Amino acid sequence: MTSVDEPKLTKKDFKSDQDVRWCPGCGDYSILNSVQAAFADLGKKLHETVIISGIGCSSRFPYYMDTYGFHTIHGRAPAVATGVKLSNAALDVWVVTGDGDAMSIGGNHFIHAMRRNVGLKILLFNNRIYGLTKGQFSPTSPQGKVTKSSPLGSVDYPFSPIALALGAGGTFVARAVDILGPHLQSMVKQADSHNGTAMIEIYQNCNIFNDGAYAGFTDKGVRDARMLYLEHGKPLLFGADNDKGIAFDESFRPFIVEGDDLGKAYVWDEAADTPAPAMALATMDEAKFPVPIGVFRRIDKPNFEYGVNQQIDAAVANNKQSLKDLIYAGETWEVT
Amino acid sequence: MTGTDTNRGLTSSNPESGIPESGTKELDQVVIRFAGDSGDGMQLTGDQFTRTTALMGNDIATFPDFPAEIRAPAGTLPGVSAFQLRFSSFDIHTPGDAPDVLVAMNPAALKAHIGQLKKNGILLLNNASFKALDLKKATYTVDPRTDGSLDGFRVIEIDLTARTREALAESDLDNRGKDRCKNMYALGILYWLFQREVEPTKKALAEKFAKRPAIVEANLKAMAAGHAYAETVEIFQVSYKVAPAKMPPGTYRNIMGNQSLCLGLVAASQKGNVPLFLGSYPITPASDVLHQLSSYKNLGVVTFQAEDEIAAVCAAIGASYTGKLGITSTSGPGVALKAEAIGLAIMAELPLVVLNIQRAGPSTGMPTKTQQADLLQAMYGRNGESPMVVISCSTAADAFEVGYEAVRIATKHMVPVMVLSDGYIANGSEPWRLPDIDKLPPVEVNYAPEGVDGVKFKPYERNPETLARPWAKPGTKGLVHRIGGLEKQDITGNISYDADNHQHMINTRAKKVAMVANDLAPMETIGEKSGDVLVLGWGSPRGAITAAVTRLQEQGESISCAFLRHLNPLPNDLEALMRSFKKVVLPELNCGQLAMMLRSKYLIDVQSYSQVNGQPFQSQAVEDYMRTVLQEVK
Numbered sequence: 001m002t003s004v005d006e007p008k009l010t011k012k013d014f015k016s017d018q019d020v021r022w023c024p025g026c027g028d029y030s031i032l033n034s035v036q037a038a039f040a041d042l043g044k045k046l047h048e049t050v051i052i053s054g055i056g057c058s059s060r061f062p063y064y065m066d067t068y069g070f071h072t073i074h075g076r077a078p079a080v081a082t083g084v085k086l087s088n089a090a091l092d093v094w095v096v097t098g099d100g101d102a103m104s105i106g107g108n109h110f111i112h113a114m115r116r117n118v119g120l121k122i123l124l125f126n127n128r129i130y131g132l133t134k135g136q137f138s139p140t141s142p143q144g145k146v147t148k149s150s151p152l153g154s155v156d157y158p159f160s161p162i163a164l165a166l167g168a169g170g171t172f173v174a175r176a177v178d179i180l181g182p183h184l185q186s187m188v189k190q191a192d193s194h195n196g197t198a199m200i201e202i203y204q205n206c207n208i209f210n211d212g213a214y215a216g217f218t219d220k221g222v223r224d225a226r227m228l229y230l231e232h233g234k235p236l237l238f239g240a241d242n243d244k245g246i247a248f249d250e251s252f253r254p255f256i257v258e259g260d261d262l263g264k265a266y267v268w269d270e271a272a273d274t275p276a277p278a279m280a281l282a283t284m285d286e287a288k289f290p291v292p293i294g295v296f297r298r299i300d301k302p303n304f305e306y307g308v309n310q311q312i313d314a315a316v317a318n319n320k321q322s323l324k325d326l327i328y329a330g331e332t333w334e335v336t
Numbered sequence: 337m338t339g340t341d342t343n344r345g346l347t348s349s350n351p352e353s354g355i356p357e358s359g360t361k362e363l364d365q366v367v368i369r370f371a372g373d374s375g376d377g378m379q380l381t382g383d384q385f386t387r388t389t390a391l392m393g394n395d396i397a398t399f400p401d402f403p404a405e406i407r408a409p410a411g412t413l414p415g416v417s418a419f420q421l422r423f424s425s426f427d428i429h430t431p432g433d434a435p436d437v438l439v440a441m442n443p444a445a446l447k448a449h450i451g452q453l454k455k456n457g458i459l460l461l462n463n464a465s466f467k468a469l470d471l472k473k474a475t476y477t478v479d480p481r482t483d484g485s486l487d488g489f490r491v492i493e494i495d496l497t498a499r500t501r502e503a504l505a506e507s508d509l510d511n512r513g514k515d516r517c518k519n520m521y522a523l524g525i526l527y528w529l530f531q532r533e534v535e536p537t538k539k540a541l542a543e544k545f546a547k548r549p550a551i552v553e554a555n556l557k558a559m560a561a562g563h564a565y566a567e568t569v570e571i572f573q574v575s576y577k578v579a580p581a582k583m584p585p586g587t588y589r590n591i592m593g594n595q596s597l598c599l600g601l602v603a604a605s606q607k608g609n610v611p612l613f614l615g616s617y618p619i620t621p622a623s624d625v626l627h628q629l630s631s632y633k634n635l636g637v638v639t640f641q642a643e644d645e646i647a648a649v650c651a652a653i654g655a656s657y658t659g660k661l662g663i664t665s666t667s668g669p670g671v672a673l674k675a676e677a678i679g680l681a682i683m684a685e686l687p688l689v690v691l692n693i694q695r696a697g698p699s700t701g702m703p704t705k706t707q708q709a710d711l712l713q714a715m716y717g718r719n720g721e722s723p724m725v726v727i728s729c730s731t732a733a734d735a736f737e738v739g740y741e742a743v744r745i746a747t748k749h750m751v752p753v754m755v756l757s758d759g760y761i762a763n764g765s766e767p768w769r770l771p772d773i774d775k776l777p778p779v780e781v782n783y784a785p786e787g788v789d790g791v792k793f794k795p796y797e798r799n800p801e802t803l804a805r806p807w808a809k810p811g812t813k814g815l816v817h818r819i820g821g822l823e824k825q826d827i828t829g830n831i832s833y834d835a836d837n838h839q840h841m842i843n844t845r846a847k848k849v850a851m852v853a854n855d856l857a858p859m860e861t862i863g864e865k866s867g868d869v870l871v872l873g874w875g876s877p878r879g880a881i882t883a884a885v886t887r888l889q890e891q892g893e894s895i896s897c898a899f900l901r902h903l904n905p906l907p908n909d910l911e912a913l914m915r916s917f918k919k920v921v922l923p924e925l926n927c928g929q930l931a932m933m934l935r936s937k938y939l940i941d942v943q944s945y946s947q948v949n950g951q952p953f954q955s956q957a958v959e960d961y962m963r964t965v966l967q968e969v970k
Contacts, residue, residue: 046816048811052654063831066816071818072650076646079648083613091811108644109650112642308640321635323602328589333589
């Protein structure tokens with residue numbers, strides 16, 4: 001589709017003519033910026049790119065990208081996107097969603113997209129709050145969260161989108177942070193090159209209803225001590241001088257190693273035979289352990305659209321049936 | 337031979353139909369009902385009789401009536417499954433009201449259906465299971481064979497189980513397997529009685545059980561034994577012949593409603609060169625649409641069995657967005673779940689076909705029973721002012737044209753279309769005169785061409801003739817744009833909260849749907865275009881209405897009938913037609929939904945004739961009702 005003389009697009013080319021209307025200071029701005037930069041670096045074409053969203057603050061995203069965009073209904077973006085990808089596998093299909101949209105009302109579509117391994121890239125903006133409806137707790141809000149709908153603290157237990165995606169058979173599961181632009185761009189590029197469903201959970205700050213939700217580990221002063229960068233083939237190390245590490249016991253329970261034991265730090269394998277290590281990292285207690293970002297899991301599996309289209313293409317290639325044959329099929333008789 | 341339901345039937349009291357002592361007696365029509373346990377193979381038996389009879393050139397109509405439970409406890413009333421068929425030497429419109437022949441495989445089947453058997457009708461009763469427990473399971477306190485309740489019927493008792501086992505003495509099948517063949521023994525008896533050819537069934541069974549020759553052999557042996565039994569034991573004095581019906585010339589095949597609906601969709605897709613995408617979630621009685629379309633991969637049809645009803649319609653919308661024709665198939669409860677997404681398709685102005693194979697509601701209701709009570713759901717069952725095109729099929733054969741029409745409207749006008757069928761049409765079958773493929777109407781598909789550099793694409797710039805917006809497929813250069821559920825400014829497609837624009841868009845979406853009526857052919861009537869009573873119908877009651885009205889016309893009554901395929905928009909000439917009659921009566925299988933719509937739209941005193949019991953109308957009941965209306969009008 002691409003001809004050689006077409007100039008490579010810049011970040012600016014991906015900006016639409018619509019005014020961005022997120023609250024000033026919202027983490028969504030930095031995500032939009034990173035995605036536009038990554039798309040330009042990747043040499044994407046505007047007309048081959050489709051961005052599909054559900055409902056929520058994050059789901060306004062398509063309006064700000066000068067690509068094809070479809071702002072659908074609450075929770076259903078993965079389902080619409082599945083129809084798009086199945087119908088035209090050549091399109092580059094991105095889903096933008098949030099923790100309410102993907103984890104609550106659209107939980108079913110999310111897990112089945114992961115299970116099918118359809119070639120969608122899902123950017124899940126997790127701000128651990130309902131922003132557009134003005135601040136109710138979400139399925140990722142910590143227990144005890146005080147909001148307008150939980151004045152005495154929410155009783156709900158939260159879950160981890162990463163753990164859910166892994167449990168549903170996700171083949172590319174990653175996490176990034178809104179303010180860590182270069183890392184986020186790297187995740188976007190890696191998701192882009194993945195063959196099946198790629199999901200990036202993006203920790204995103206809602207400065208109006210849940211300000212500082214991630215400050216405890218993303219603030220510059222604590223970042224090194226509190227965050228764990230996952231790198232394939234490298235030991236799980238963190239701390240100012242990489243002086244601490246994460247190891248697992250025989251039951252895949254994580255524990256922190258340091259000093260002489262640093263060599264016991266687990267060597268990260270994003271393509272492990274089992275999702276167990278990834279699951280162990282995804283469910284680590286945020287208060288006691290560093291917060292992992294990067295690629296939790298990446299395995300190669302034929303994607304859904306390939307399987308579907310292979311059946312169709314083979315049947316079409318061998319087809320000897322015309323429309324008339326089809327209608328005049330079975331037992332027919334003549335009346336004269 | 338032409339005729340009506342008053343012609344010679346098996347149980348007719350007409351003196352000239354007196355039964356001769358032996359030989360062949362000619363009849364114009366027969367109604368047979370097979371009834372037995374869900375596991376007794378009654379649907380298969382009925383289906384075989386139907387295929388054979390269709391191939392022999394009779395007109396035929398069928399009505400399968402089965403429970404939702406796959407296997408309710410054997411021998412109980414909830415487990416009874418039935419299949420009624422009517423065949424004739426003239427044009428018929430319904431599977432008949434009451435049967436002339438009842439095949440009852442156990443006491444429960446007898447209990448459930450004997451009440452409808454015509455006086456002097458034939459009862460073929462399997463008496464293999466009439467022990468105390470069997471009777472109790474069927475809620476009989478006294479053996480019905482001994483209490484005189486079967487007086488007035490021509491009862492033929494046969495131990496089908498014992499006879500079938502005898503016939504299969506040399507088979508390797510165990511008794512359980514042999515007993516499964518007893519339906520074929522019964523079929524053999526009926527084939528002799530009604531002079532049916534056995535070859536089509538031989539062929540069909542050989543195909544159906546191609547990998548299990550022992551089963552084919554046993555079934556055919558049982559059928560042959562039943563046939564021989566009827567011939568030699570002289571249980572019947574005569575056998576009956578029903579001559580082929582006089583039907584318009586052409587090539588015919590027997591077809592069920594869900595099948596022909598699918599063929600209509602595929603035909604339109606081929607004609608318009610627009611690939612089909614079905615998103616669906618299994619639901620009775622619509623699952624056969626998913627099955628059928630899944631078998632058309634060779635024609636490029638993609639079917640996606642989604643995780644739920646909402647995903648099914650959303651994926652179909654996604655497919656339409658890319659330039660395929662998205663379809664979703666379901667029944668009423670599924671439509672309820674899809675409502676929000678259908679609203680999105682209305683807002684995004686994308687083509688979409690929603691197939692509602694209606695069943696008896698509300699809620700889960702009676703999944704295998706028929707009803708037309710989702711009309712108002714189709715019309716108004718979404719938030720906001722969200723008009724959509726609604727069309728309906730009235731017979732199994734008609735469903736082809738309706739499927740075709742749905743695609744034609746959706747692509748030409750860029751609108752979602754709801755198709756209302758129902759369980760009675762979906763599972764019933766009738767002979768279908770196959771269409772001339774070359775004469776099918778055109779299907780307009782207008783994809784937007786590549787954009788021009790420097791000119792901003794206008795996603796809501798409209799075709800003045802239809803108000804359709806351009807179908808801009810992602811992947812096309814120069815057409816990048818954003819759509820969605822938020823209100824859009826006309827022409828540019830930008831989000832707009834402007835009051836005047838919203839009013840304009842509300843009006844435009846309504847007008848776009850209304851303009852579909854400009855394509856419609858003039859309404860036709862059976863009978864005069866004016867007079868005392870117009871019986872207006874939509875959907876599956878068509879057959880019962882036609883039968884009732886033609887009988888009344890033969891009796892000299894001033895009555896006509898007309899049928900609506902298009903329910904939104906309604907035909908432009910409907911009002912004038914209704915005003916040409918003193919009275920308009922509308923039979924429908926709901927509490928008067930279309931009647932209410934017509935009354936409010938036209939301020940015409942349409943009289944509702946309602947039945948909502950999960951069963952189709954009986955033509956006799958419609959006739960009786962119309963007779964009282966005719967008297968009131970005079």
